[in-house]
Amino acid sequence: MTIGLTGGGTGGHIYPALAVLEHLRAIAAPPRTIYLGARGGREESLAQAYGLTFIGLSARKIQRLMSPDTLWTLAVLFRGYLQARRALQRIQPDAILGTGGYVAAAACLAAAHLQIPVILHEQNAVPGRTNLWLARKARRICVSFRGTEAAFPAGMAIWTGVPIRSDIVSTSAKAEARTHFGIPCGAFVILVLGGSQGSAAINATVRKAVSQLPEDAYVLHQTGDGDNPESPSADSRYLPRGYFDRTDLPLAYRSADLVLSRAGASSLAEIAANELPSILVPYPYAYADHQTVNAGAFVEAGAAALIPQSDLSADRLISEFHRSMSDRSGLVAMARAAAGLAARGAAEAVADEVMKAAGR
Numbered sequence: 384m385t386i387g388l389t390g391g392g393t394g395g396h397i398y399p400a401l402a403v404l405e406h407l408r409a410i411a412a413p414p415r416t417i418y419l420g421a422r423g424g425r426e427e428s429l430a431q432a433y434g435l436t437f438i439g440l441s442a443r444k445i446q447r448l449m450s451p452d453t454l455w456t457l458a459v460l461f462r463g464y465l466q467a468r469r470a471l472q473r474i475q476p477d478a479i480l481g482t483g484g485y486v487a488a489a490a491c492l493a494a495a496h497l498q499i500p501v502i503l504h505e506q507n508a509v510p511g512r513t514n515l516w517l518a519r520k521a522r523r524i525c526v527s528f529r530g531t532e533a534a535f536p537a538g539m540a541i542w543t544g545v546p547i548r549s550d551i552v553s554t555s556a557k558a559e560a561r562t563h564f565g566i567p568c569g570a571f572v573i574l575v576l577g578g579s580q581g582s583a584a585i586n587a588t589v590r591k592a593v594s595q596l597p598e599d600a601y602v603l604h605q606t607g608d609g610d611n612p613e614s615p616s617a618d619s620r621y622l623p624r625g626y627f628d629r630t631d632l633p634l635a636y637r638s639a640d641l642v643l644s645r646a647g648a649s650s651l652a653e654i655a656a657n658e659l660p661s662i663l664v665p666y667p668y669a670y671a672d673h674q675t676v677n678a679g680a681f682v683e684a685g686a687a688a689l690i691p692q693s694d695l696s697a698d699r700l701i702s703e704f705h706r707s708m709s710d711r712s713g714l715v716a717m718a719r720a721a722a723g724l725a726a727r728g729a730a731e732a733v734a735d736e737v738m739k740a741a742g743r
Contacts, residue, residue, distance in 0.1 A: 384414040386478055387474075387476040388404060388417070388419070389419040389420065389490035390426070391420040391485075391486040391487065392424070392444065392483075392484035393425075400504075401433060402548045403730050403733045403737065414738075417474060417476065419470065420438075420439065420442075421439070440467055441459050441463040442459065442485050443485065460489055463489035464489040471490075477500070477740075478737050479499055479501050479502070480737050481517065483504070484513065491503070492517065495520035500522040500741065503518065503523070503525065504524075504526075504543075504546070504733055505524060506527050506545055506648035507531075508527070508528040508531055508676040509676050510526075510535070511670055511673075519536060523539065523739075524541075526543070527544055527648050527729075528648075543736075544727075545648050545649055546733050548730075551632065553634050566603070570599055571597070571641075572601050572602075572640050573602050573639070574603050575604040575642075575643045575644070576642065576650055577607055577644070585664055585695070586604075589602065589700065595697065595701045600620065601621075602622065607626070640660075641660055641661065645665065646664070647666075647677070648677055651681060654721060655722065655725040656725045656727065658718045660717030661717070662690060667693070684724055685717060
């Protein structure tokens with residue numbers, strides 16, 4: 384038996400597929416697994432790191448507004464579809480799991496045309512264009528937020544939550560995790576995450592705020608691969624990293640007392656699994672403003688505070704940090720609310736749907 388995984392563009396589309404992979408590999412007589420992704424994309428190096436056969440496809444993001452470049456983009460995507468079709472005809476997988484992104488559209492459409500069962504996973508509270516377009520060609524759609532089922536054809540969607548890898552919650556003691564980053568055990572640690580690609584707005588604002596932090600506060604900051612992670616000052620309490628790898632990210636969560644983050648679905652799922660309070664700054668240009676809707680579920684549950692990017696400033700951040708540090712009981716309540724939002728069996732549930740579609 385062979386299972387295909389496809390998704391790309393951002394970590395939010397890639398990591399759920401890799402979390403499902405863990406469960407596929409854990410079952411008796413695990414299937415062979417392949418990954419179809421954008422050639423040269425982040426998914427290529429990650430798939431290879433996980434020991435997957437990687438099939439590189441041509442892919443390009445479609446801009447929302449028509450332009451002279453649109454026809455070229457469509458041509459690239461059509462080439463990716465033909466590449467996927469040829470690869471799937473050769474390999475003949477028993478099912479395909481698509482986790483979003485334009486490369487997944489090409490691979491899942493090719494699979495559907497070849498009568499290969501397609502399972503989709505929708506990470507966000509507002510479904511993306513790719514999954515809405517592919518929905519009628521899918522065997523099953525797994526959604527991450529309760530109520531999102533209604534956006535898809537009746538009876539097609541089920542709630543599973545966002546698959547996250549099993550080791551995202553570190554078993555290390557908090558003191559041990561902090562020692563890994565050179566942070567004192569008694570510090571108040573703010574973990575800053577801007578998503579897999581970083582956030583220029585969050586990065587710039589945090590750097591302006593660093594000098595005004597309370598003395599016992601440390602900032603552990605994932606700035607993104609494209610950012611220069613140099614400290615703006617000699618302040619040893621500001622610890623920038625371009626990117627947290629598989630080992631460091633669980634330790635970063637374990638070190639944290641509070642998270643400042645975008646509101647991508649995978650980031651929220653990891654925050655909930657680690658039972659952490661958060662301040663969320665949704666990316667305002669996401670399709671259908673879905674990050675604001677994602678964040679709303681956490682705010683409504685009492686698990687997070689919300690700062691619209693239009694209101695983001697160093698003064699606002701410092702005010703929120705001081706408020707959080709002075710209200711430890713409030714942080715505990717937020718952490719409990721976050722824990723209540725964790726979907727701990729999501730990866731296994733999606734893997735089960737994939738195996739059912741494959742006939743096992």
